[in-house]
Amino acid sequence: MNSDLSPTPPLDERLRAVVRTIPDFPKPGILFRDLTPLMRDPQIWKLTLEGLADRVDPLNADLIVGIEARGFLVGNALALVLGRGFVPVRKPGKLPGMIEGLDYDLEYGSDRLEIQSGALEPGQKVLVVDDLLATGGTAAACASLVQRVGGEVVGYGFLAELTALGGRGRLPGPASVESLLLY
Numbered sequence: 001m002n003s004d005l006s007p008t009p010p011l012d013e014r015l016r017a018v019v020r021t022i023p024d025f026p027k028p029g030i031l032f033r034d035l036t037p038l039m040r041d042p043q044i045w046k047l048t049l050e051g052l053a054d055r056v057d058p059l060n061a062d063l064i065v066g067i068e069a070r071g072f073l074v075g076n077a078l079a080l081v082l083g084r085g086f087v088p089v090r091k092p093g094k095l096p097g098m099i100e101g102l103d104y105d106l107e108y109g110s111d112r113l114e115i116q117s118g119a120l121e122p123g124q125k126v127l128v129v130d131d132l133l134a135t136g137g138t139a140a141a142c143a144s145l146v147q148r149v150g151g152e153v154v155g156y157g158f159l160a161e162l163t164a165l166g167g168r169g170r171l172p173g174p175a176s177v178e179s180l181l182l183y
Contacts, residue, residue: 012181015044015048015180018037018038018044019038033132045077049074050081052180053082056078056082056155057082060154061082061125061127063079063125064084064085064126064129065088065115065126065142065151066088066129066130067139068088070130070132071130072088075088084127089115089145090115091113092112092114093114097117098116099115099117100114100117100149101115101145102141102145102148104140113138120146120150123151124152126152126153126154127155127156128143128155128156128157130158131159133156133167133179134162136166136167136169136170139158140170153172155175155176156171156175158177158180159180159181160179160180161183163183
């Protein structure tokens with residue numbers, strides 16, 4: 001039998017085979033899911049983006065908002081696949097001109113996110129994108145910032161989600177949450 005006719009494994013299996021798990025990083029007891037190898041192989045990266053695009057396209061977002069820093073890589077590429085615009089949400093002091101910001105608490109301290117004033121039109125439908133959903137604090141803060149400047153969050157898109165950390169439950173709803181890989 002011709003091996004070229006063997007069935008292709010499901011997308012999640014193909015992606016899991018590429019994602020690296022690094023024990024005890026950044027501290028003992030943590031299993032770090034390194035998603036960057038997905039980006040190294042253009043065929044796998046294309047499959048990854050197409051898989052996420054298939055899940056989020058029905059949400060009909062006008063814009064993709066990517067969270068610094070890996071959310072820029074995923075969000076900008078996804079915006080190109082979907083034919084949508086991209087808006088970055090950054091850490092303090094990185095954006096020129098007038099900005100809107102939001103301070104928020106994390107399990108280990110506090111942080112701040114900023115967006116350029118006028119980056120969103122009032123009522124624009126927004127998809128918030130990052131590489132990984134863990135505790136949900138940063139994605140929730142990003143969604144709150146988007147809402148503060150007049151955007152409507154219609155969904156969230158992630159390459160991977162660490163389900164045991166409950167981040168999905170912290171995200172402002174009723175927006176859809178789409179993750180390609182669940183750990």
